[in-house]
Amino acid sequence: MANISINHVPLTVLDVDEALAFYRDALGFTVISDVANGGFRWVSLAGSDGTGTSLVLSAPGAGRSDADAQTLAELVAKGTIGPLVLSATDLDQVFETVSASGAEFLQEPMDQPWGPRDCAFRDPSGNMVRINQTV
Template sequence: MNISVSHFFITVHDPDEALAFYRDALGLRVVNDVANEGFRWVTLGSPQQPDVEIVLSQPHGGRPAADGDALLELLTKGSLPGVLFRTDDVDAFFESVRAKGAEVLQEPTDQPWGVRDCAFRDPSGNLIRIAQAPRG
């Protein structure tokens, strides 16, 4: 018996703004785009990991109003967990994402724990870190 990651969710204010970041700046491909009852769920993936998909969802989509309000408050404060991506050349990837207008939080830096990474905020304020894959 085994288990693997299939999907993970990132909460966003505006699916169109988020799509411009995740598709156009990060280079992910759209797998699915579903609208239901005034909300959208956009599923994206990486050609390098076709079995793992990211779902961009709105705070109130599919949730009770009070839960959506609480999630929106956390999103607005920038208090939701970040997402970590990996690339084989963090410096080149950083320049590509920065050139597309993403908000830079940290330029590529060698970290004391042994990775080289950089950081951005997506249009909703989510922390996005990009680390260089270990060479070996």
């Protein structure tokens, strides 16, 4: 069987510039590309190590009908899509940095009964993000 890997993970955000500032400045992601087309943008970000799967930020209307964009925007704002699950070598340091950014925290770092130590918060658009401590 062929080796298959995950290349891009799309993340719908309500404001690409606001989300870009959050993922770049608070979480340390690196911009790989910033592509505009038809009045919309797709911003690809790599993790702080600059490798691996990229996160692609785009607005609800990017490539969708107006009706679909409106429905998707409502779901994003409610935080019903996701969660996006990330990992970090120093969860406490990430928690401090993200806390200083003003993000809405849903759960401080804690050991979970299913295994990892993690925390949870919402990005500026309302998407739930969980960060697992790597071993």
